[in-house]
Structures are given as structure tokens and as C-alpha cells.
Amino acid sequence: MQFGRHSGSYGYDGDRVTIDGQRYTLEIPFSGDRTLFFCQGMTSTFNPPRGQVGQDVLSNTLIDRDPTPEQINSTFESFLNSVKQHLGWLKGAVDQWNTAIASVVSGHVATRQARADRVGTVASGLKFALKPRNDRTATFAAPVAVRTKIVPHLPAARPAARPEPALSNAIGGMLSASVSPAPRPVRVAVR
Numbered sequence: 001m002q003f004g005r006h007s008g009s010y011g012y013d014g015d016r017v018t019i020d021g022q023r024y025t026l027e028i029p030f031s032g033d034r035t036l037f038f039c040q041g042m043t044s045t046f047n048p049p050r051g052q053v054g055q056d057v058l059s060n061t062l063i064d065r066d067p068t069p070e071q072i073n074s075t076f077e078s079f080l081n082s083v084k085q086h087l088g089w090l091k092g093a094v095d096q097w098n099t100a101i102a103s104v105v106s107g108h109v110a111t112r113q114a115r116a117d118r119v120g121t122v123a124s125g126l127k128f129a130l131k132p133r134n135d136r137t138a139t140f141a142a143p144v145a146v147r148t149k150i151v152p153h154l155p156a157a158r159p160a161a162r163p164e165p166a167l168s169n170a171i172g173g174m175l176s177a178s179v180s181p182a183p184r185p186v187r188v189a190v191r
Contacts, residue, residue, distance in 0.1 A: 021065045026076045028058045028083075041089035049082040058083065 037053045051060040060079045062072060123130060 021063055022067060023063045024072050025059055025061045029056055030058055036090060039090060041093050043089045049079060049086055
């Protein structure tokens with residue numbers, strides 16, 4: 001329950017006006033599928049229950065300037081009765097759906113079981129051993145992927161090749177030329 005100033009009314013000039021009032025919120029916990037509150041049954045009205053649907057709470061809020069206990073009780077009782085009525089209308093459709101799903105699923109399971117039994121009967125009547133298939137995994141076993149560390153393998157190093165004789169002579173000549181001493185400066189005497 002909250003007391004205080006609540007905005008929400010508009011004055012004649014379009015400005016927002018705050019008034020003193022009280023807010024009362026009824027929260028109803030529930031379990032199950034919350035989407036059923038958004039479904040419409042075979043029977044319905046044009047005035048479904050008005051409230052907020054949370055993850056596990058259904059709530060309805062009353063805001064008034066000066067509510068009486070009778071007004072609050074009446075509003076929340078009306079909301080509860082409306083919710084019960086709409087859930088009652090949905091119950092028949094939900095029960096019918098659950099029955100239909102159970103029969104469809106049990107039919108598929110029975111068909112698959114009969115097929116597996118036929119295959120097993122044929123296999124057990126053979127005089128020869130069956131070769132197991134390695135390309136198909138069992139339905140209940142999950143394949144296990146093993147990660148291996150990849151190590152690069154470099155090729156073996158080759159010994160260095162000897163240079164060709166003509167090239168080595170040219171390189172040797174260039175080296176000897178670059179290593180030769182620099183010419184000495186000549187002194188000239190001026191008299």
C-alpha cells in the first residue's frame with residue numbers, strides 16, 4: 001500500500017496535474033505457464049480481466065483519492081472472480097490439448113517401438129552374424145571430440161651450398177679492393 005501524490009490526471013489545459021491519492025496493489029502468486037493469461041478460450045467476453053502479468057505474480061492496482069474498504073474489497077473481488085472465470089473457460093481447451101498431445105506422442109512412440117521390434121526380429125532370425133556399422137553412432141551416445149595440439153614439423157635444414165668459383169673470385173676481388181689502404185696524401189711545398 002502506498003500513500004502520496006500520484007500523477008495521471010490531465011487538467012483542462014492539457015497540463016499534467018498531480019493529486020493526493022492512495023494506491024493499493026493486489027498481487028496473486030501463480031505457478032505454471034504465464035502465457036495462458038494471454039490466451040482466449042472458446043468462451044470469452046469483450047471485457048477480460050485487466051491486470052499485469054509478471055513472471056510468477058498476477059497483479060491489479062487500484063488508485064483513488066479516498067477509497068473505502070468496501071470499494072477496495074469489491075474491486076479486488078471482481079478482479080479475482082474475472083480471472084477465475086477466464087481460467088475456467090481455458091481449462092477445457094487446455095485439457096483437450098493435453099489429451100490430444102498425449103495420444104499423438106504415444107502413437108509415435110508405439111510406431112517407433114514396433115519398427116524397432118520388427119528389425120530386431122529379422123536380425124535375430126538370420127543364420128549369419130551382422131557386421132556392426134561404425135558410421136552410425138548410438139542414439140544415446142554423444143560423440144566425443146578430442147582436441148589435439150598441432151605441432152608444426154619444419155623440414156630438415158640443408159647444408160649451405162658452396163659458392164661457385166667464378167663468383168667467389170669476383171667477391172674476393174671486391175673485398176680485397178675495399179680493404180686496400182687508402183692513398184697517402186701528397187705534400188706539396190710552396191716556396
